[in-house]
Amino acid sequence: MEKIFINGGARLYGDIRIDGMKNAALPIIFASILTGDKCVIENLPPVKDVSTALDILRSMGASVRMLNKTTAEIDTAHVAAGISPYDLVNRMRASTYLIGAELGRFGWAKVGMPGGCDFGVRPIDQHIKGFEALGAEIFIENGYINARCPSRLTGSSIYFDISSVGATCNIMIAASVAEGTTVIDNAAREPHIVDLANFLNTCGADITGAGTNMIKIRGVKKLHGCEYAIIPDMIEAGTYMAAVASAGGRLNIRNIIPKHIESISAKFLEMGVSITEYDDYITVSSNGRLNRVNIKTLPYPGFPTDMQPQVAALLCTAEGISTITEGVCDNRFRYLEDLRRMGANVSADGRTATIIGVERLSGAPVRSVDLRAGAAMIIAGLAASGTTIIEGIESTLDRGYYDIVGKLRQVGADIKRVQVSDTDAIRMVN
């Protein structure tokens, strides 16, 4: 088991380079199945979810070659439907994209029920509604989602009851090779939806309107391979903004699209953090003392739920009382218990957390209960007095952040990743 040790109090100065966006890379990797051809995908973040997605493709017969750390050549000519290994698929929510890709290419799919972070109930009813509208029959049996369409999928009009990133991606993937036109109403508008549409269009699809709440997909007979580069990860960028806001200092956060982080920047400015925007980077500086704010997470362009734990950690030491209302997920406050171990005065009632700012947090042993919660523990630890020890990182943080410890250490944080053996002997690995 590995743990992260942080001695709080060091300010952060320097440059951090942001990797490609995990939540754009995953649907694009799975959508490459549709092409039955060679795709070269650049700017893939070297994180566990991406390697799991590539392993799933390999297990289905794809040839995957890493041309360098962030570029994969994926040839899906020999992929077969219905054989993705349950234990790999079960590790992440994004494996549901296999349904859209396999249905589109083979007319059937059999995919294990997806896993992913535990935010309470995470149904896939909108995905199913969309596939059924395209003419597929869906049933769940023995832990597998089975999808079948005897002839080619048929374009249709679909109104989603909620704005769902996953359902929008999945239906866009399947509908891109359906007979006729599909219109998705109340579509999700996140930048990764636009990235997926751009990838599919580069492969020969005909998709317009991505980035608005109505997407039109004119089905084409076949897609072909392409070369494509993934957009930068706005949540990774937001996480380092939170890190410097917490610890104090000045960071240049490079390789980003500033427009994607507008809602995050707006809240940080309200907290008293200074942000200067350039073409593809921002400079963020803070003296570590922050104002209270109220935040409600919403689908894009609202404040992202994937930044909710990181800002909660920040607000623990802000002046006054802040509230955070979770407008996307059912239950995303499990990590508050760990912030309380560090002396935070936080409570949650349903979907709203109340945070009463305290002078300072104190380091403690805490858990990383999900991907962004792990990042929140780091952000809390950077400003806390004493040592914070975070466990549970391999199955959470590693899924979505590449070398967060190395990147923070390079800008001055006193942070280490340590391997703890069964007998509790500690070996430095970083």
Ligand code: EPU
């Ligand atoms: N929902 C339904 N029915 C559906 C689909 C979703 O009720 O058919 C509900 C979910 O239960 C959830 C809400 O709608 O409460 C939003 O779900 P959505 O489908 O938008 O999210 P997702 O596709 O499951 C992606 C990201 C998450 C991110 C959410 C929201 C990927 C692989 N995951 O999940 O990312 O929190 O969108 O923006 O893209 C993360 O990166 O840490 C992460 C959890």
